Amino acid sequence: xxxxxxxxxxxxxxxxxxxxxxxxxxxxxxxxxxxxxxxxxxxxxxxxxxxxxxxxxxxxxxxxxxxxxxxxxxxxxxxxxxxxxxxxxxxxxxxxxxxxxxxxxxxxxxxxxxxxxxxxxxxxxxxxxxxxxxxxxxxxxxxxxxxxxxxxxxxxxxxxxxxxxxxxxxxxxxxxxxxxxxxxxxxxxxxxxxxxxxxxxxxxxxxxxxxxxxxxxxxxxxxxxxxxxxxxxxxxxxxxxxxxxxxxxxxxxxxxxxxxxxxxxxxxxxxxxxxxxxxxxxxxxxxxxxxxxxxxxxxxxxxxxxxxxxxxxxxxxxxxxxxxxxxxxxxxxxxxxxxxxxxxxxxxxxxxxxxxxxxxxxxxxxxxxxxxxxxxxxxxxxxxxxxxxxxxxxxxxxxxxxxxxxxxxxxxxxxxxxxxxxxxxxxxxxxxxxxxxxxxxxxxxxxxxxxxxxxxxxxxxxxxx
Numbered sequence: 001x002x003x004x005x006x007x008x009x010x011x012x013x014x015x016x017x018x019x020x021x022x023x024x025x026x027x028x029x030x031x032x033x034x035x036x037x038x039x040x041x042x043x044x045x046x047x048x049x050x051x052x053x054x055x056x057x058x059x060x061x062x063x064x065x066x067x068x069x070x071x072x073x074x075x076x077x078x079x080x081x082x083x084x085x086x087x088x089x090x091x092x093x094x095x096x097x098x099x100x101x102x103x104x105x106x107x108x109x110x111x112x113x114x115x116x117x118x119x120x121x122x123x124x125x126x127x128x129x130x131x132x133x134x135x136x137x138x139x140x141x142x143x144x145x146x147x148x149x150x151x152x153x154x155x156x157x158x159x160x161x162x163x164x165x166x167x168x169x170x171x172x173x174x175x176x177x178x179x180x181x182x183x184x185x186x187x188x189x190x191x192x193x194x195x196x197x198x199x200x201x202x203x204x205x206x207x208x209x210x211x212x213x214x215x216x217x218x219x220x221x222x223x224x225x226x227x228x229x230x231x232x233x234x235x236x237x238x239x240x241x242x243x244x245x246x247x248x249x250x251x252x253x254x255x256x257x258x259x260x261x262x263x264x265x266x267x268x269x270x271x272x273x274x275x276x277x278x279x280x281x282x283x284x285x286x287x288x289x290x291x292x293x294x295x296x297x298x299x300x301x302x303x304x305x306x307x308x309x310x311x312x313x314x315x316x317x318x319x320x321x322x323x324x325x326x327x328x329x330x331x332x333x334x335x336x337x338x339x340x341x342x343x344x345x346x347x348x349x350x351x352x353x354x355x356x357x358x359x360x361x362x363x364x365x366x367x368x369x370x371x372x373x374x375x376x377x378x379x380x381x382x383x384x385x386x387x388x389x390x391x392x393x394x395x396x397x398x399x400x401x402x403x404x405x406x407x408x409x410x411x412x413x414x415x416x417x418x419x420x421x422x423x424x425x426x427x428x429x430x431x432x433x434x435x436x437x438x439x440x441x442x443x444x445x446x447x448x449x450x451x452x453x454x455x456x457x458x459x460x461x462x463x464x465x
Contacts, residue, residue, distance in 0.1 A: 081293020
């Protein structure tokens with residue numbers, strides 16, 4: 001907890017950094033107003049930037065769009081928190097806002113086509129048009145399972161993604177290059193069902209062109225999910241291996257970046273087998289390297305809820321205040337529900353923390369280490385039938401804290417985690433507690449707290465709290 005509170009304090013301190021100067025691209029004050037938001041203090045800064053870019057498209061300011069894109073691309077400019085500005089530009093140009101009608105799409109595509117015809121050497125215009133055709137195809141297909149897509153939906157989806165690929169291939173002949181080109185082609189590759197080897201080759205070309213453009217890693221990781229034919233656990237292996245190869249803060253930074261888009265706050269999150277301690281290290285690395293961002297704090301809060309870590313969640317919600325991100329939470333009710341959960345868990349945390357500290361202190365004595373070994377052996381004996389009953393299931397992780405009475409009885413139980421073992425093992429332990437039966441050897445002293453972790457990483461997670 002102290003670790004994250006220090007980060008929060010650092011974030012608040014760096015919020016006083018002067019705002020960026022207005023764009024030099026002959027933009028009026030009104031046009032530039034939405035480009036100068038501070039993502040460290042305004043959760044809408046990036047989305048306002050994208051909306052401003054879309055406004056330039058709507059008014060046909062094509063030369064200003066090219067100037068802005070060329071400027072941020074050449075400087076590799078990012079917002080506080082690390083979001084690339086060139087990526088935010090394409091987000092603003094990719095599709096019409098809100099719930100677009102067919103007329104909205106037609107108008108949008110025609111605007112982009114005008115940009116391409118007016119400025120045929122613009123790499124930005126062609127990438128924006130290609131990405132729009134891709135999302136136009138997704139709009140026709142819908143976001144449901146394959147068996148819910150109509151025949152006409154499939155036809156339009158295939159035709160529009162093929163058009164997207166054609167535009168990107170034409171754009172590759174231009175002298176100007178853009179990291180977003182590869183991200184757009186990655187989307188097309190997944191939509192068209194490229195073979196895994198071809199998708200991997202494209203990914204490797206992308207990171208060779210711009211290793212720091214982390215959107216490549218996000219798209220490729222998504223393509224490894226079971227819904228696209230990937231194996232269970234493939235994503236976590238890829239992410240760990242890649243982060244380890246990069247190493248240091250940069251590797252941890254990438255781990256958080258990718259995990260933030262994979263974790264959805266749903267039941268499938270635990271199937272990803274991602275490392276919560278590594279995510280926490282990654283968040284710290286992002287704050288250190290890129291500065292604070294309210295969107296990143298929102299992502300941390302959502303992931304803390306998914307990993308059932310109310311301590312980290314509570315810290316994140318305190319930092320966020322009422323600045324919740326629609327991109328992260330989708331709606332305010334989900335945000336408020338998660339915030340309420342963290343608040344409700346606060347009394348339990350207050351009770352658990354002294355138990356953790358006592359168990360940790362006990363473990364640092366010779367007699368404590370000896371006793372902990374006997375304690376763990378007994379827990380393993382109780383746990384074995386539960387493990388056999390859940391054979392083949394993801395066992396997750398948990399932290400178990402037991403207060404042992406002077407005769408070896410179970411006086412109190414606390415802990416946390418996400419594991420199906422807890423239901424089976426918890427009933428057994430609670431029965432022993434209620435029976436007042438002496439099930440452990442007498443401890444070195446009465447009311448002795450002992451800790452057991454199913455996953456060794458849990459201790460690292462506790463340290464970060």
